[in-house]
Amino acid sequence: MNKLGFDNRKYLETQSEQIRNRISQFGGKLYLEFGGKLFDDYHASRVLPGFEPDSKISMLIKLKEDAEIIIAVNSSDIETNKMRGDLGITYGDEVLRLIDTFRELGLLVGSVVLTCYSNQPQANAFYNRLQSLGIKCYHHYPIQGYPSDVKKIVSDEGFGINEYIETSRSLVVVTAPGPGSGKMATCLSQLYHEHKRGIKAGYAKFETFPIWNLPLKHPVNLAYEAATADLSDINMIDPYHLEAYGKTAVNYNRDIEIFPVLNAMFERILGESPYKSPTDMGVNMAGYCITDDEVCKKASYMEILRRYYSAKVNRYRGLTTTDSEIRKLELLINNENISQDVNPAIGASLKKAEDTGAPAGAMVLPDGRIVTGKTSSTLGAASAMLLNALKALGGIDDKLDLIAESVLTPICGLKTKYLKHKNPRLHTDEVLIALTISALSEKTASLAMQQLDKLKGSVAHFSVILSEEDERNLRRLGINVSFEPKYETKKLYHK
DSSP: OOOOOBOHHHHHHHHHHHHHHHHHHTTSOEEEEEOSOSSOOHHHHHHSTTOOTTHHHHHHHHTTTTEEEEEEEEHHHHHTTOEETTTTEEHHHHHHHHHHHHHHTTOEEEEEEEESOSOOHHHHHHHHHHHHTTOOEEEOOOOTTTTTOHHHHSSTTTGGGSOOOOOOSSEEEEEOSSTTSOHHHHHHHHHHHHHHTTOOOEEEEEOOSSOTTSOTTOHHHHHHHHHTTTTTOOEEEOHHHHHHHSOOOEEEHHHHHHHHHHHHHHHHHHSSOSOSSHHHHBOOOGGGGBSOHHHHHHHHHHHHHHHHHHHHHHHHHTSOSOSHHHHHHHHHHHHTTOOGGGSHHHHHHHHHHHHHTSOEEEEEOTTSOEEEEEOOSSBOHHHHHHHHHHHHHHTOOTTSOSSOHHHHHHHHHHHHHTSOOSOOSBOHHHHHHHHHHHTTTOHHHHHHHTTGGGGTTOEEEESSOOOHHHHHHHHHTTOEEEEOSOOSSOOSOOO
């Protein structure tokens, strides 16, 4: 499992070079729409072992002297306090978090643009807040007939009503807190205004998946379909690329469907379109950086399976209202004959639960070894599994207690007697704090603490749904987690 299938260094070098070439192609200025996550792209790191989760931002840092960032956010998302599910914060707060992170890395955030602005009260409040923080903020408005009425869109009554965003660098990266924020429309609006001012500028798209020069049904591309199973996205052969070049390329339906409209917009703005296909618009060298196809295939099958369990858990929790996502994932799994054996942690966790009659977990370590954890009077399954994994990685005798019972018992008592918890067992964060304290005087606990970095890339599965805190902590440690769609108890409220 510790084998790499992707050359991250080559990716950073070739991707940066391609972006510089695009800047030159358009006369010295490029609006680059960033698709997906700029930070913490764990999907890419899971299906392309060796891809660093922050590769995109690392690449951008290589270009930071030429780059500035525009953050686009939909005014309706501000108005409804839309949440970023993986972080549990609103899109408005995510904009501020992104600005802080970019600045810490030495990247210039030029401005924020409120797209689809129609005088929403919360959007106005957010605009005023940004202004008070010294952040430039602009308004882009809804355009009737977008995106089909090209004649109106590319006119003074269309893009012309949007505020022109002042930029100062040759590479303008347009990113957003989430999907549906209007990144592409922002780029095209800017092209319109730049052209009216006699400034040469172009547009390109940076999106990792699907990987255009892998086969349509390659597991890496299928894993992207699994990741977007809750949307209407499907991978397709790009017919425009095939017609123009006689070569097969993979894209996804939304880009293919919108391409004729974009092409018409480019022709009206620039006089002619620089692209013959939606694949042409993309800057994506990831396919050239795969070094071991079999490693990436296996990792992708594991990701499809993980997405399937995640969809079933979300349905069980009531976070989704239909079974369509589950059915789509089941179809992928059946078509590819993906069995649970792809992830040995699944079978190991279920067997441990059956043997002990209580919730259990199992983890496949990066070196391929499997460890398990069972529920006890003082430890939950996740905590027990975590301690057992640290023992295995540190070569510590499995029979040794890393944390003395005399330490665990008082903490459990504190939880129930004074903090009014009904469950006395320690969560993963609590057990790590106890382990840290034990490490001050116990050599084995200290040795165990030194193994935490080695957990990255492990895969874990549990026989029941974990608490949000345990799930979050394991993922912070770099462990890919899944669990069966059921709770430990039959209570109606679980938190």
